Amino acid sequence: MAVLEHLEPKKVFSYFEEIAAIPHGSGNIQAISDYLADFAAARGLECHRDAMNNIIIIKEATPGYEGAAPVILQGHMDMVCDLAPDCTKDMETEGLDLACTEEYVYAKGTTLGGDDGIAVAMTLAILDSNDLAHPRLEVVLTVDEEIGMLGALGLDASPLTAKRLISLDSETEDTIFVSCAGGNMSHLTMPLTREPYEGAPLVLAVGGLLGGHSGVDIHLGRGNAIQLLGRVLGAAAKVTDLRVVTVKGGARDNAIPSEAQAVVLVQVPEAVVALCGRMDAVLKAELATPDPDVTVTAQAGETGLALDRASTEKVLFLLACAPNGVQVMSSDIPDLVQTSLNLGTLVCEGDRLDVGFCLRSSVDTQTQMLVERLELLATQLGGALEVSGEYPGWPFRPDSPLRELMAQVYVEQFGKEPKIKAIHAGAECGVFSGKIPGLDCLCISPDMTGLHTYHEKLYIASTQRIWNLVIETLKRMK
Numbered sequence: 001m002a003v004l005e006h007l008e009p010k011k012v013f014s015y016f017e018e019i020a021a022i023p024h025g026s027g028n029i030q031a032i033s034d035y036l037a038d039f040a041a042a043r044g045l046e047c048h049r050d051a052m053n054n055i056i057i058i059k060e061a062t063p064g065y066e067g068a069a070p071v072i073l074q075g076h077m078d079m080v081c082d083l084a085p086d087c088t089k090d091m092e093t094e095g096l097d098l099a100c101t102e103e104y105v106y107a108k109g110t111t112l113g114g115d116d117g118i119a120v121a122m123t124l125a126i127l128d129s130n131d132l133a134h135p136r137l138e139v140v141l142t143v144d145e146e147i148g149m150l151g152a153l154g155l156d157a158s159p160l161t162a163k164r165l166i167s168l169d170s171e172t173e174d175t176i177f178v179s180c181a182g183g184n185m186s187h188l189t190m191p192l193t194r195e196p197y198e199g200a201p202l203v204l205a206v207g208g209l210l211g212g213h214s215g216v217d218i219h220l221g222r223g224n225a226i227q228l229l230g231r232v233l234g235a236a237a238k239v240t241d242l243r244v245v246t247v248k249g250g251a252r253d254n255a256i257p258s259e260a261q262a263v264v265l266v267q268v269p270e271a272v273v274a275l276c277g278r279m280d281a282v283l284k285a286e287l288a289t290p291d292p293d294v295t296v297t298a299q300a301g302e303t304g305l306a307l308d309r310a311s312t313e314k315v316l317f318l319l320a321c322a323p324n325g326v327q328v329m330s331s332d333i334p335d336l337v338q339t340s341l342n343l344g345t346l347v348c349e350g351d352r353l354d355v356g357f358c359l360r361s362s363v364d365t366q367t368q369m370l371v372e373r374l375e376l377l378a379t380q381l382g383g384a385l386e387v388s389g390e391y392p393g394w395p396f397r398p399d400s401p402l403r404e405l406m407a408q409v410y411v412e413q414f415g416k417e418p419k420i421k422a423i424h425a426g427a428e429c430g431v432f433s434g435k436i437p438g439l440d441c442l443c444i445s446p447d448m449t450g451l452h453t454y455h456e457k458l459y460i461a462s463t464q465r466i467w468n469l470v471i472e473t474l475k476r477m478k
């Protein structure tokens with residue numbers, strides 16, 4: 001019951017339908033990895049499967065292309081599983097129910113996995129072809145991209161010889177992506193000391209903010225609840241003697257925090273309540289455009305063992321001086337944030353303060369610059385910095401023969417220039433750029449909407465156009 005049988009390009013949609021029948025959510029990739037290995041074996045193609053279950057399939061150059069430099073085609077085999085509230089499918093064990101309109105393909109009640117099944121389907125269609133012309137192909141299909149690019153980070157890249165890579169993991173046909181950010185999670189920790197202190201307990205809170213993605217939304221000027229709370233605490237400490245009991249804010253290092261609150265003990269609570277009223281008006285005015293619903297509140301709380309004066313001052317100092325937000329804009333790509341960090345989480349409880357930052361830059365040496373800045377701050381406060389989850393950035397390459405070639409084919413086929421863009425977030429191209437020195441790399445894909453949700457759609461005519469673009473680009477790689 002092939003639902004997509006009538007769609008073009010035929011082979012692409014036929015493989016897409018085969019993949020959709022195999023459950024392949026992130027973390028559940030054994031079956032799809034087996035399927036890909038079997039695909040290669042059935043066609044006598046060289047196949048490498050590493051310990052992560054990543055798959056590399058090699059297809060030698062077609063006649064006339066023996067002297068051409070090889071090329072990597074790349075995508076990820078896992079998908080995000082999301083279900084409509086009324087959908088009862090078990091995505092761990094059941095395939096998708098594909099359907100289509102004139103315009104697009106979707107899955108009934110679930111994500112479609114066009115992200116990134118379309119890359120798998122296109123690469124298999126190319127590997128299976130005998131009428132396409134191309135240099136030596138090195139097809140890399142990774143696992144678990146959607147849960148932290150685990151496959152790409154752990155990939156055994158030793159079978160790869162190519163120095164150019166076309167990634168098919170994006171969502172718009174009008175844009176060729178040419179750069180992404182790398183980064184890490186940095187946690188600043190600091191010891192705290194406490195002592196009994198007599199004062200009126202108040203809960204000070206900043207909330208109502210939009211929050212957002214710590215990379216792609218970092219330039220929008222939205223309020224950071226933790227940083228704003230730091231400002232409120234600093235102002236409060238000027239109108240009365242104040243000790244911090246606890247501070248807590250943010251849910252994840254990689255999300256802009258939308259709420260934060262502190263319990264404090266103060267001598268003149270009325271002065272702090274009045275101050276919070278004024279700060280509420282000040283911040284509403286400052287953030288009127290990007291984050292108009294910000295609130296600052298103060299209410300009576302429960303008392304607790306407070307930080308001593310020195311620890312209170314250190315916490316206020318850190319909140320006032322910690323770097324946050326956009327640090328460097330790109331000089332090559334208009335409006336691109338090159339380097340940023342997000343003060344995403346803060347927990348000040350017991351005898352320890354823990355502040356989590358998400359660092360991002362397309363230029364790895366600038367990520368390092370931020371790490372060193374945070375280390376200095378930590379050292380000054382008697383604390384330490386712990387860095388984890390590092391992944392490399394993908395810097396813009398002013399000189400890119402691959403980009404020039406694809407852009408030229410694009411202009412011929414689409415009758416207009418493609419947009420050339422960078423993204424201020426992680427992508428597998430960054431990981432590959434880190435693993436393969438001198439890699440010339442780009443990323444494009446057919447139009448898709450609603451990625452990672454059960455509204456996901458893959459557009460049929462766009463799939464045909466991107467297919468034509470990719471196969472013609474390969475053909476010109478002589």
Ligand SMILES: [Zn+2]
Nearest residue numbers: 115116145169
């Ligand atoms: Zn993807």
